Amino acid sequence: MKQLRVKPGDKVRLSEIDPAATPGFKGDKAEGKALAAKLNDELEALQELLYAEHKHKVLVVLQGMDTSGKDGAIRSVFDGVNPQGVRVASFKKPTPIELEHDYLWRIHQQTPAAGEIVIFNRSHYEDVLIVRVHELVPREVWSRRYEHIAAFERTLAEEGATILKFFLHIDREEQKQRLEQRLADPAKHWKFNPLDLKERARWNEYQAAYEEAISKTSTDAAPWYIVPANKKWYRDLAILETLVAALRDLQMKPPAATFDPSTIKID
């Protein structure tokens, strides 16, 4: 599934990527779920090692249109993983205090510590997405931010963070169906906000904003992965496979004892 990765300098065109495809995987849903379950077990073991080593930091950024499955992916991918050492940071509308600072201020506070995996449910990318689409700041302000973001992420990476950024790619028709499902189920009404339809009406502007953001900030230090997400099982599988592969690459080992076990006597 390495083909999901956006190479530095690539110009992304979302309309050319099929959101219902399953690139790099030939099996069906049942086979996909079986593989995901195995990868989830491996993720559990690797996360325990990450926590034990207390050396690497892991940042997973999830972005996507409403209903693209950010919440669902968090639930499935990290199912069973030890909540100690895994943390979710959700970035909603900034508070008045947050707005008095630069837009990376609140983000930096939530970045992972040694041994920790942090999942960003939305992120600093909103500052070149919703902020751009709604012109919350002038173009000259948001257009400078791609470089800030790349520099910020490079700092994090060079100081020990592994950064993986996932764009969950669905199409407008899939969003319609998912919104209708929420509307049809009273138990899901709390997830439905009529204002979201105003965002939906600006679908094309958001897609353009995503294309520019992804194209300008996919770096070796902090790559973007475009995950076809109409099929939920493939979405979860692709994130799991990418994350597990990145953790394997860290070649972690249980830390050796800092003492001589043979000298220890327990009364």
Place this chain on the structure above:
Amino acid sequence: MKQLRVKPGDKVRLSEIDPAATPGFKGDKAEGKALAAKLNDELEALQELLYAEHKHKVLVVLQGMDTSGKDGAIRSVFDGVNPQGVRVASFKKPTPIELEHDYLWRIHQQTPAAGEIVIFNRSHYEDVLIVRVHELVPREVWSRRYEHIAAFERTLAEEGATILKFFLHIDREEQKQRLEQRLADPAKHWKFNPLDLKERARWNEYQAAYEEAISKTSTDAAPWYIVPANKKWYRDLAILETLVAALRDLQMKPPAATFDPSTIKID
């Protein structure tokens, strides 16, 4: 398992409580695990509701001697629960900045927000436990803290928090066996700190400090539960049952729509 609850004003004597007992449960290990699995499913559903309602706050405090199973309980009890909405705060040795503030300052920052479950792995109780045993502050300072703590927890409770405090009760022999197991397994050496043996040597002082802390701070607003924890399966079951019962008592419902679903049309 309501008998685990320490009634306000009760004088706790830990030596009179069997850490290998399974009060309130007559089944064996396999039956205990089966019941725990069911309660875990119910916890998942209740946590989702808590998150949806965005009204109540839940604080779970875990305390106990080294190896009493705080980490293990977090892993088992919250297995499969959505990491979004559940957070673990671990309190280790205070940093220099934290020490420049009162001891509740760092604690308050980590208390749950609406819709959130927060698990304290150790807590402000260390300020009347390790601080007392090692005389890190004079007796006149720590002895005032029981009242501060009760008042602080009362504030949290009256502002919407459900507080459950668990003391994981093991005996000295059980700790010996668990430490020896860690020592025998190189993959677990990172969990072993020879300095922990110095704490172990002060077992009786810690038990006395726990007895006073629990006796003085078990209130209706924030009760203590003494959980016999030599048997890991019973420890998990007792925490699950107590937590699930408390969440049931909140009588949560999915929030009603703030809009009229019949008027919504999705293009």
